[in-house]
Amino acid sequence: MAEKKRIGILTSGGDCPGLNAVIHSAVKAADKLGWEVVGFKDGFEGMLPPGDHIMLDRSKIAGIMSLGGTIIGTTNKGHFVAKVGLGEKTMVPEDVIVKSRKTLEDLNIQGLIVIGGDGSLTTGLQLYEAGFPVIGVPKTIDNDLEATAMTFGFDSAVACVADGLDRLHTTASSHKRVMVIEVMGRHAGWIALYGGLAGGADVILIPEIPYDLDKVAEVIRRRDAEGNMSSLIVVAEGAMPKDGKTSVLEHVKGEARLGGVGETVSQVIAEKTGKETRVCVLGHLQRGGAPTTIDRLLGTRFGVKAVNLIQEGRFGEMVSYQNYTVMSVPIQEAVHKLRLVSPDSQMVQAAKAIDISFGD
Numbered sequence: 001m002a003e004k005k006r007i008g009i010l011t012s013g014g015d016c017p018g019l020n021a022v023i024h025s026a027v028k029a030a031d032k033l034g035w036e037v038v039g040f041k042d043g044f045e046g047m048l049p050p051g052d053h054i055m056l057d058r059s060k061i062a063g064i065m066s067l068g069g070t071i072i073g074t075t076n077k078g079h080f081v082a083k084v085g086l087g088e089k090t091m092v093p094e095d096v097i098v099k100s101r102k103t104l105e106d107l108n109i110q111g112l113i114v115i116g117g118d119g120s121l122t123t124g125l126q127l128y129e130a131g132f133p134v135i136g137v138p139k140t141i142d143n144d145l146e147a148t149a150m151t152f153g154f155d156s157a158v159a160c161v162a163d164g165l166d167r168l169h170t171t172a173s174s175h176k177r178v179m180v181i182e183v184m185g186r187h188a189g190w191i192a193l194y195g196g197l198a199g200g201a202d203v204i205l206i207p208e209i210p211y212d213l214d215k216v217a218e219v220i221r222r223r224d225a226e227g228n229m230s231s232l233i234v235v236a237e238g239a240m241p242k243d244g245k246t247s248v249l250e251h252v253k254g255e256a257r258l259g260g261v262g263e264t265v266s267q268v269i270a271e272k273t274g275k276e277t278r279v280c281v282l283g284h285l286q287r288g289g290a291p292t293t294i295d296r297l298l299g300t301r302f303g304v305k306a307v308n309l310i311q312e313g314r315f316g317e318m319v320s321y322q323n324y325t326v327m328s329v330p331i332q333e334a335v336h337k338l339r340l341v342s343p344d345s346q347m348v349q350a351a352k353a354i355d356i357s358f359g360d
Contacts, residue, residue, distance in 0.1 A: 161195025211359025
């Protein structure tokens with residue numbers, strides 16, 4: 001009897017809701033074709049000897065679609081890091097490539113599904129160029145990959161922001177306070193924009209539109225004069241003032257760890273308006289919890305498409321969602337091309353039309 005075809009799957013970089021939905025559908029789609037699936041634990045690191053992996057079958061993936069996180073683990077550190085900072089990359093060491101190639105050969109892996117964001121796909125591209133049978137699946141809650149209109153995890157993050165704003169509305173109005181909520185968004189403000197719009201924010205500050213806190217304070221004072229004694233401000237972690245820079249907590253191996261902009265905005269607004277302000281940093285709450293139905297559906301479709309691409313031998317491609325259709329593009333075209341919010345976009349104009357300020 002011929003040996004079964006095997007495909008490998010790994011999740012790399014930051015976790016987000018929907019990863020397990022991809023794994024779930026990939027395993028089922030592969031099983032229907034008579035293939036076995038090997039899950040590499042903790043991202044690419046699982047490919048290094050002795051090869052930390054698990055055989056994934058229908059029993060292993062039962063009930064995981066509704067779970068956040070990833071059942072095979074992930075990491076954004078280790079031997080395979082190929083991206084440090086925006087647009088900067090390093091090469092995966094040759095000995096690491098040799099060792100991981102042997103692991104795949106020993107396990108008879110004929111296709112490798114890499115689920116990750118820009119950094120992980122940069123690594124995946126290097127492995128593909130070294131001869132690995134790689135298929136990419138885009139994952140980022142920031143929704144900032146140019147090669148796909150939407151990534152799973154984004155809708156769940158937006159739902160978290162909207163829920164946070166719903167809760168802050170009541171405490172803000174009770175105390176007549178200004179509440180500042182800091183959300184994720186290093187280079188792109190999609191989470192802040194969608195979450196702020198859905199949650200009824202009064203001010204949204206995003207990286208693509210430098211803000212002026214004098215104008216934000218003016219908005220707060222005007223709202224007070226109109227009888228709206230409480231206000232909600234959503235600020236993306238990468239937002240920056242005009243003639244200023246992003247707020248950085250620390251630098252770790254060339255990568256800036258952002259944070260603190262919410263506290264800065266809160267303090268300045270308090271000084272300029274005399275109003276009591278509070279700040280809430282959502283942080284990793286946006287990455288946790290069960291995925292929304294949209295993220296479950298998108299993750300499911302991505303997993304099936306990834307298996308289809310392996311079946312067709314179209315390695316070096318990444319699953320992409322465009323015009324309601326799941327298709328694919330070369331990984332080379334997907335990495336290092338961020339999809340940013342256009343200040344003239346319809347979403348921004350809609351927000352301004354209902355009197356949401358961007359501090360510009």
